[in-house]
Amino acid sequence: MYRIISKQEPAANIFTMVVEAPRVAKNCLPGQFIILRVDEEGERIPLTICDYDRTAGTITIVFQIVGATSLRLSELNVGDELADFVGPLGKPSEFCETPVEELKKKSILFVAGGVGTAPVYPQVKWLKEQGVPSDVIIGAKNKSFVILEEEMKAVAANVYVTTDDGSYGRSGMVTKCIEDLIAEGKHYDVCVAIGPMIMMKFCALTTKKYGIKTVVSMNPIMVDGTGMCGGCRLMVGGEVKFACVDGPEFDGHLVDFDQAMKRSAQYKTAEGRAYLKEQEGNTHHGGCGNCGGDK
Amino acid sequence: MADPMKKVPVREQDPKERATNFKEVCLGYNAEEAVMEAQRCLSCKKPLCVQGCPVNIDIPGFISYVKTGEFDKAYAVISKSSSLPSVCGRVCPQERQCEGRCIRGIKGESIAIGKLERFVGDTARVEGWAPSTEVESNNHKVAVIGSGPAGLTCAGDLAKLGYSVTIFEALHKPGGVLVYGIPEFRLPKDGVVIPEIENIKKLGVKIETNVIVGKSVTIDQLINDEGYEAVFVGSGAGLPKFMGIPGEQANGVFSANEYLTRSNLMKAYDTESDTPIMRAKCVAVVGGGNVAMDAARTALRLGAETHIVYRRSEAELPARAEEVHHAKEEGIIFDLLCNPEEILVDENGWVSGIRCVRMELGEPDASGRRSPVEIPGSQFVIDVDMVIMALGTSPNPLLTSTTKGLEVNRRGGLIINEESCMTTKDGVFAGGDAVTGAATVILAMGAGKAAAKGIDEYLSKKNS
Numbered sequence: 132m133y134r135i136i137s138k139q140e141p142a143a144n145i146f147t148m149v150v151e152a153p154r155v156a157k158n159c160l161p162g163q164f165i166i167l168r169v170d171e172e173g174e175r176i177p178l179t180i181c182d183y184d185r186t187a188g189t190i191t192i193v194f195q196i197v198g199a200t201s202l203r204l205s206e207l208n209v210g211d212e213l214a215d216f217v218g219p220l221g222k223p224s225e226f227c228e229t230p231v232e233e234l235k236k237k238s239i240l241f242v243a244g245g246v247g248t249a250p251v252y253p254q255v256k257w258l259k260e261q262g263v264p265s266d267v268i269i270g271a272k273n274k275s276f277v278i279l280e281e282e283m284k285a286v287a288a289n290v291y292v293t294t295d296d297g298s299y300g301r302s303g304m305v306t307k308c309i310e311d312l313i314a315e316g317k318h319y320d321v322c323v324a325i326g327p328m329i330m331m332k333f334c335a336l337t338t339k340k341y342g343i344k345t346v347v348s349m350n351p352i353m354v355d356g357t358g359m360c361g362g363c364r365l366m367v368g369g370e371v372k373f374a375c376v377d378g379p380e381f382d383g384h385l386v387d388f389d390q391a392m393k394r395s396a397q398y399k400t401a402e403g404r405a406y407l408k409e410q411e412g413n414t415h416h417g418g419c420g421n422c423g424g425d426k
Numbered sequence: 427m428a429d430p431m432k433k434v435p436v437r438e439q440d441p442k443e444r445a446t447n448f449k450e451v452c453l454g455y456n457a458e459e460a461v462m463e464a465q466r467c468l469s470c471k472k473p474l475c476v477q478g479c480p481v482n483i484d485i486p487g488f489i490s491y492v493k494t495g496e497f498d499k500a501y502a503v504i505s506k507s508s509s510l511p512s513v514c515g516r517v518c519p520q521e522r523q524c525e526g527r528c529i530r531g532i533k534g535e536s537i538a539i540g541k542l543e544r545f546v547g548d549t550a551r552v553e554g555w556a557p558s559t560e561v562e563s564n565n566h567k568v569a570v571i572g573s574g575p576a577g578l579t580c581a582g583d584l585a586k587l588g589y590s591v592t593i594f595e596a597l598h599k600p601g602g603v604l605v606y607g608i609p610e611f612r613l614p615k616d617g618v619v620i621p622e623i624e625n626i627k628k629l630g631v632k633i634e635t636n637v638i639v640g641k642s643v644t645i646d647q648l649i650n651d652e653g654y655e656a657v658f659v660g661s662g663a664g665l666p667k668f669m670g671i672p673g674e675q676a677n678g679v680f681s682a683n684e685y686l687t688r689s690n691l692m693k694a695y696d697t698e699s700d701t702p703i704m705r706a707k708c709v710a711v712v713g714g715g716n717v718a719m720d721a722a723r724t725a726l727r728l729g730a731e732t733h734i735v736y737r738r739s740e741a742e743l744p745a746r747a748e749e750v751h752h753a754k755e756e757g758i759i760f761d762l763l764c765n766p767e768e769i770l771v772d773e774n775g776w777v778s779g780i781r782c783v784r785m786e787l788g789e790p791d792a793s794g795r796r797s798p799v800e801i802p803g804s805q806f807v808i809d810v811d812m813v814i815m816a817l818g819t820s821p822n823p824l825l826t827s828t829t830k831g832l833e834v835n836r837r838g839g840l841i842i843n844e845e846s847c848m849t850t851k852d853g854v855f856a857g858g859d860a861v862t863g864a865a866t867v868i869l870a871m872g873a874g875k876a877a878a879k880g881i882d883e884y885l886s887k888k889n890s
Contacts, residue, residue, distance in 0.1 A: 154642040168598060174692060174701040175598075199700055215598040217636040354692065354701075357596050357638055358822045359606075360684035361666035366675060373665060376824055390675055393775040397677045398702040 133167075133213040136189055141278045144196040145246055146205050147181070153188030155180075155218045161253040162224030162348065162380055165190060166356045168215040169203045176200050177353055179250035179325075179379075180219065190216075193249030193278070220356045221379045224254050224323075225346060231261045239265040240312075240319040240343075241287075242305050242334050244326020245272070248279045250348060251325050256286045264288035266317070268308045270326065274299035305330060306337045319343050324383060328392050335383035345383035349374045351395055365391045431534025434463040436541050441755040445726055448610045448695055450617075451752055452516070455538075457495070460545040464492035466530060467537050474527035475539060480872030481579075483507040485524055485539055492542055501550040504543060505557040509582040509626050510575065510871065512551060512618045513604060515544025518868045519746045551621050557586075559628050564588035566885055569654040571639045571825070574602020575867045576660030576858030578626050579874030580881075585629035587882055592654075594637040599691065602662055603867065606691035607683075609720050611727070612749075615690075640828040645854060655888070656853050656881045659832075659840060660874060663859035664822025668815055669712070673769030678704060678777035682713070682721040682816035689724050706730045706812035710780045712766055713816030714738065717864075719749040721814045722758050732758050733808060737765040737785050737798045763787070763798065767805065769813055779807045818864045829854075839863055846884065847877035855881055 136149040155165060164179045182191035196202050207213070226234060239258065243251040248269050258265050267287040271277045273296045284290050292300030293308040301308055309322075322345040324334035331347040338345040353363035356375045363374040368385035372378065437453040438444075444451050455463060467489045475485045484503050491500035504511045520526070520540040528536035550556075568584050570577045573595040581591045599605050604619045613619060627633065637643060639661070648654045666681030668674050685703070688694040692701035707730060711722040714736035726732045734753070736743065739762050743750055754760070763785040770779035784804035787796040821838030831851035833841045840849050840856040847855045857873030859865055 154637060158642060158644075158647075172698060172700055174699075215636050217596070217598070217638060217642070219641055220638070354684055354687050355597060355606075358665050358824055360687050361668075361681035362684045364668075364675070371668060371670075371675075376665070376822070390775075393677060394675070397704070 133216040135207055135209050135211050135213070138207075138209050142276050144205075145193065145276070145278060146196075147191060147193050147249075148204075149189050149191050150213060150216055151188060152190045152216045152218070155190050155216065156183045156185050156188045159183050159190070159219035160223035160227045161257045162227065162250075163219035163221050164250075164350075164356075164379060165192065165216060165218030166220060166353075167192075167204075167213050167217070169200060169207070170214050173203070173214060174200055175215075175354060175356070177220070177350060177356055179348065179350070180253060181249035182253055182256070190218075193246060195246045217356070220375060222377070224257075224380060226254065226258060231263065234258065234261065234263045237320040238318055239263070240309070240317075240322045241265060241267045242270070242309065242322060242324040242326070242330075243267060244270045244305060244324075244330040245276060246278070247326030247330070247348075248283070251323070252279055252282060252286070254323065255283060259286040266312075266319075267291070268293060268305050268312075270294075270305035270308065270330070271299075272296070304333070306333050309334070309337050313341060321346070322383075323347075328388055328395065331383060331386075332388035332392075335386070335388070339384050346380050347383035347386060348379045349381060349386065349391065350379060351391060352397060365394070430466055433535045433538045433541075434459050434466075436538065441752075441757070444611065445756040448727055450614050451611050454548060455541055455545045457497075457545075457549075460492055460542055461495060463538050464489045464542060467493070468529060470529055474529065475524040475537075478523040478525075478527040480523065480868045481507045481875055483524075483543070488546060489537070489539070489542060492546065497546055497549045498553070498555055500546045501555050504546055508871065509557065509579060510622050511543050511547030513547075513575070513613065513622055514868055514871070515540050515542075515547055516613050516618070517608060517866075519866060521747050523868070547622075548618075551618075556625050556628055559630070561586060561588050561630070563590060563630075565590065566889065567592070567652075567654045568656045568658065568881060568885075569594060569639075569648045569652075570658045570660060571645075572596075572602055572660040572662055572858075572860075573600035573623070573633055574660060574662050574858065574870060575604065576662075576860075576870035576874035576877075577602065577658065578623065579871040580658045580660060580857065580878045581631045581874075582626045582629055583875055583878035584881060585626070585631045587878075589882075589885075590630070592632045592634060594639050594643075595633060595635045596638040596661075597691065598635050600633045600635060602660075606687045607717065607720070609686065609690055609724050610695075611723065612720065638824070640825040645825070645829045645832075645851075649853065656855065656885055658874070658877050658881060659825065659849070659854065659856040659860055660858045660870070661822065661825055661860045663819035663864045664824075664838075665820050666815065667817040667820055669766065669817065671766060671768055673771050673777070674815070676769055676771040676777050677775050678706070678812045679769060680704070680812070680814050682711070682717045682814050683819070685721050685814050686717070686724065689728075695724070695728060703728065704812055706810070708808075708810045709733065709812045709814060710735050710761075710766070710808055710810045711814045711816055712736075713818075714743040714745060715816060715818070716745045716749055716866075717818075718816035719745045719753050721816050723753055723756060725812070725814065726756055726758060730812070733761050733810070734758055735761045735764050735766060735780070735782060735808075737763065738795065739763055739787060742795050761808065765798065765800065766813075770807065777811055777813055779809050780813055781805055781807045819859075821860070821863070825860075837863060846880040847873070848880060848884065853884070855884075
């Protein structure tokens with residue numbers, strides 16, 4: 132079960148894996164996520180579904196090394212098996228519930244930030260399959276972090292790449308790109324922004340100025356992902372929502388991003404320590420008084 | 427000769443020592459102590475204890491075999507009614523069930539039925555006895571959703587009747603609340619829970635983990651595509667409740683579900699685990715049930731000064747008497763008749779304290795419990811850096827939102843026919859917390875048992 136069928140590293144420290152998970156592949160839709168455990172001691176981590184193949188019974192995930200678990204995941208190879216892989220979790224994208232005729236009347240813009248390009252892809256692909264065109268902005272730190280550009284071009288009407296340092300495509304943050312496109316005469320009814328929380332926050336602030344309805348996909352701390360632990364709670368329009376059962380997609384103009392970002396930092400020190408332990412093994416004992424690792 | 431009016435005392439880990447480890451608190455009886463305790467049983471002709479047991483174990487029957495040292499026969503008697511004796515002996519609220527009805531309890535102390543059941547279950551495990559597995563298959567398939575106490579009991583009973591049963595479990599380990607909810611120091615996982623689940627598997631029950639029914643597969647797909655003729659929903663309770671007071675979204679505020687799942691299921695108390703858990707200096711646990719006690723005693727073991735904050739008085743604490751007693755022995759501070767008003771938050775968004783108001787008991791409310799009333803101006807602050815909310819749960823919408831025809835009551839619990847345990851959807855049965863809201867392990871087991879009977883009757887009728 133949960134065998135790795137293929138593995139690639141499209142950018143430094145960003146990996147794509149195709150994993151055998153027939154039950155997930157049979158019923159998943161764009162917008163949903165999975166939870167996996169690398170091995171018996173592993174923690175449960177949520178990852179958004181990047182692609183699926185119902186016939187082959189496989190799911191594609193994309194992840195970036197950010198801690199001990201993603202590092203261990205990146206060390207697995209084709210043929211290896213994951214301990215656990217469960218899903219699909221969360222609600223499908225709102226598009227999946229909207230009649231196609233309605234969708235065709237809308238002009239849709241996707242804004243993908245970094246590794247957030249992965250969860251944007253299945254939505255754009257799904258819309259194309261329904262005959263609905265959409266535009267995509269892919270934002271990255273620099274040229275080497277742009278992923279899925281070719282795949283996206285195959286399914287989107289227009290793809291605009293922008294890099295923070297201007298090393299590829301347009302220059303500047305995604306918010307600048309949104310403003311530029313509108314200045315160039317583009318009009319959008321709906322925006323879907325997926326990426327780092329800080330990016331989604333500023334995207335939502337930008338689109339608000341233009342009155343564009345904006346959907347964001349939240350990826351907070353969670354344990355079970357089935358509505359049991361409440362760790363993924365966030366405030367949306369003054370109400371407590373659980374990302375795992377009420378989301379992960381929410382109205383970007385109603386999400387309290389500042390609080391969500393604070394909550395996401397809750398285990399930062401603990402995660403950092405686990406990462407160091409994984410990388411440095413026995414060399415990291417703490418107590419040397421220099422690094423503060425024992426504090 | 428021991429005093430026949432008193433229970434044979436049970437050996438426990440010293441409170442000071444156990445407050446720093448996760449090993450089991452109660453060490454249980456040895457054979458000699460069990461026989462001595464069993465001999466206090468009057469073997470009543472009309473045993474009230476049996477009526478007090480949600481799964482109607484023949485209590486005088488098994489105790490009479492303990493008296494004579496025939497522990498294997500005692501195990502066979504319990505096995506007729508329960509597949510989880512080592513679990514129930516540890517976690518049932520006996521004082522409100524079997525032991526609460528015991529005639530011995532009128533003038534002295536009731537028989538320690540729970541401790542005897544535990545002794546028999548543990549002995550069976552050590553000796554390798556398992557329930558008899560010779561059953562002829564009837565080739566009818568039943569799906570069970572959830573591998574907690576309700577699901578395990580329902581599956582075990584159906585397997586004994588010859589059904590081909592598959593349990594679907596959403597998490598990566600089977601056991602439900604026995605694994606994610608109840609801590610190791612009260613219910614050892616490798617030592618007790620896993621072997622009892624293995625016994626149920628020996629009856630032919632298959633368990634598929636990592637399947638969230640309603641998401642990975644729907645109930646309709648199980649029936650139409652996978653050939654299951656009946657489905658039992660034992661999916662447990664759901665989303666944790668919060669109070670809705672200011673500061674609840676601060677860093678350092680957790681639901682008891684999250685805190686306990688991290689510690690129990692993910693073993694975050696062990697530094698070898700990848701899953702992080704916050705180790706606080708001082709913790710307030712809000713609530714007075716078993717879950718609150720479990721969370722508080724876990725926080726204590728992880729090194730925190732721990733307070734239970736509960737708005738009623740000690741008499742109203744819903745937790746088992748033994749858990750309250752153990753919690754006090756270990757040094758948990760009980761702030762009773764106190765209600766939180768606000769969680770105080772520092773400039774970085776972390777918990778810095780909890781402001782409470784003192785309460786007094788007023789008139790009895792609808793449930794018969796005296797309802798607490800605020801004492802004006804009695805506010806005070808407890809300096810804590812973590813708050814755990816143990817206020818119960820509200821139903822999980824995951825299954826009902828993806829299954830047509832499953833109706834819920836106004837509290838969100840699944841509606842079932844009391845007699846057959848069938849939901850409003852034909853061929854779909856339910857029991858346990860998914861129906862009642864958060865309750866106990868043994869009540870869920872009783873519900874699983876009743877549903878197994880209902881499913882057998884339904885399928886027998888349908889296939890005749």
